[in-house]
Amino acid sequence: MRTQLVSLLLTIILCGSVLLSASGPATAAQYCERTNYSAQDITNAVRNSPLRDDLKGTSCSLGGLGRFESGGNKGNYNGSCCTGIFQLNNANVQKYAGTDRAGYGCMSLQDQVDAWARLTNDGYNSPAVRQLASMSTFDGQKVDASFIAACIQLGTGNCQKMLNSGTCSGFADINGTTICKMANNARAMADPNCQDGQAVCGPSGPGDFPTSTGIAANPPTASSASIVVNPTDV
Amino acid sequence: MRATFTLAIVALFALPSVAPAQNAGGWQAMSYHDFQVPSTTDPLQTLVWPDVIREANAYVTNELKRPLAGRNALVTALASTYRDGNRTIIVSTALSRACESGANDKGAGIEPSTCPLRIVTIENGKVLAIKSDTGCYVDHADPDLPAKNRNDNSFTRYDPAAGTVSLRTSIGGRDVPSCARTYSLK
Numbered sequence: 001m002r003t004q005l006v007s008l009l010l011t012i013i014l015c016g017s018v019l020l021s022a023s024g025p026a027t028a029a030q031y032c033e034r035t036n037y038s039a040q041d042i043t044n045a046v047r048n049s050p051l052r053d054d055l056k057g058t059s060c061s062l063g064g065l066g067r068f069e070s071g072g073n074k075g076n077y078n079g080s081c082c083t084g085i086f087q088l089n090n091a092n093v094q095k096y097a098g099t100d101r102a103g104y105g106c107m108s109l110q111d112q113v114d115a116w117a118r119l120t121n122d123g124y125n126s127p128a129v130r131q132l133a134s135m136s137t138f139d140g141q142k143v144d145a146s147f148i149a150a151c152i153q154l155g156t157g158n159c160q161k162m163l164n165s166g167t168c169s170g171f172a173d174i175n176g177t178t179i180c181k182m183a184n185n186a187r188a189m190a191d192p193n194c195q196d197g198q199a200v201c202g203p204s205g206p207g208d209f210p211t212s213t214g215i216a217a218n219p220p221t222a223s224s225a226s227i228v229v230n231p232t233d234v
Numbered sequence: 235m236r237a238t239f240t241l242a243i244v245a246l247f248a249l250p251s252v253a254p255a256q257n258a259g260g261w262q263a264m265s266y267h268d269f270q271v272p273s274t275t276d277p278l279q280t281l282v283w284p285d286v287i288r289e290a291n292a293y294v295t296n297e298l299k300r301p302l303a304g305r306n307a308l309v310t311a312l313a314s315t316y317r318d319g320n321r322t323i324i325v326s327t328a329l330s331r332a333c334e335s336g337a338n339d340k341g342a343g344i345e346p347s348t349c350p351l352r353i354v355t356i357e358n359g360k361v362l363a364i365k366s367d368t369g370c371y372v373d374h375a376d377p378d379l380p381a382k383n384r385n386d387n388s389f390t391r392y393d394p395a396a397g398t399v400s401l402r403t404s405i406g407g408r409d410v411p412s413c414a415r416t417y418s419l420k
Contacts, residue, residue: 089335
């Protein structure tokens with residue numbers, strides 16, 4: 001009798017735990033080994049990636065972005081959408097790495113960064129990024145490569161929502177992270193000794209941010225310009 | 235090629251999720267399809283998304299430098315199929331690099347992807363029309379997803395009288411307003 005009771009109790013506990021694991025909330029998980037890549041390690045991988053050269057010019061802040069997203073742990077899954085050193089979402093993992101979330105978390109740092117670089121390159125041609133890149137400031141924030149990378153990172157559709165609203169608060173994720181805040185965090189978390197190719201981290205002033213069409217192709221209107229140069233003046 | 239096409243048309247009638255038009259008042263959950271195993275009889279692979287599969291295969295072999303070993307790249311799609319008299323209507327969204335897929339961030343939650351959507355109308359074994367637009371695609375459920383997201387899906391409704399297909403998407407138990415669309419077949 002006692003044996004039967006113990007068996008029954010064990011069965012109830014076992015079934016309960018199975019049910020809990022099937023219906024309970026997912027939590028952050030680790031795929032393969034835990035890593036602690038530094039901002040400089042991530043920056044080096046960005047420099048070796050297929051990322052467009054103009055964005056590589058500020059690769060120090062992109063190393064900071066990797067630290068901001070994952071703490072340098074390439075196997076980190078946030079428990080809902082996103083995995084890896086740059087926290088790519090499930091759909092982008094499939095599209096740009098050709099694998100699933102668990103496979104991506106186990107890829108090398110360089111392979112993960114290469115997939116992120118291809119996503120970023122594609123995002124660079126989106127209307128939202130083109131609109132952002134044509135501005136010198138947005139809501140009082142300098143538009144530089146960190147800002148543009150953050151726009152792509154948080155999704156160009158979400159970035160367009162921010163642009164349409166005219167303020168940084170026009171889009172925030174469920175933790176309240178805005179694109180402006182992400183860009184600031186990426187700059188702040190870059191390796192302090194890191195040296196960018198053409199400039200130190202965080203380009204300053206209009207014209208330092210990359211644009212595929214060139215600054216001359218995006219002139220201000222004559223009425224808003226402080227200096228107007230006529231063709232005959234050149 | 236002709237044999238492949240014929241096989242695909244024959245296979246249409248073997249699709250398990252074909253809904254008759256008279257059930258059109260209700261919403262039909264779109265079924266999930268993984269194209270990694272090549273098929274000459276799956277109409278989704280042969281009629282609806284052959285170009286997308288080719289592009290994904292080229293991306294994996296040329297960009298990622300990985301061999302496919304006779305398989306396709308990881309391309310997935312959601313689809314609904316309706317039968318309306320002699321006509322078969324396939325509604326499908328596919329996850330490809332043409333999709334816009336939301337935030338990549340440690341603090342982000344699950345968002346739908348805005349992806350290519352195709353509505354293929356077939357009558358008497360011939361493709362009458364392929365309508366292209368965009369529609370919402372949601373991540374396929376797996377045990378690592380949060381419990382609230384394990385029933386995420388997109389749903390379609392075919393209205394034969396109006397000649398329209400409606401699409402809606404539920405994420406975390408709530409409909410996503412931006413995913414509610416109605417497409418005219420005319």
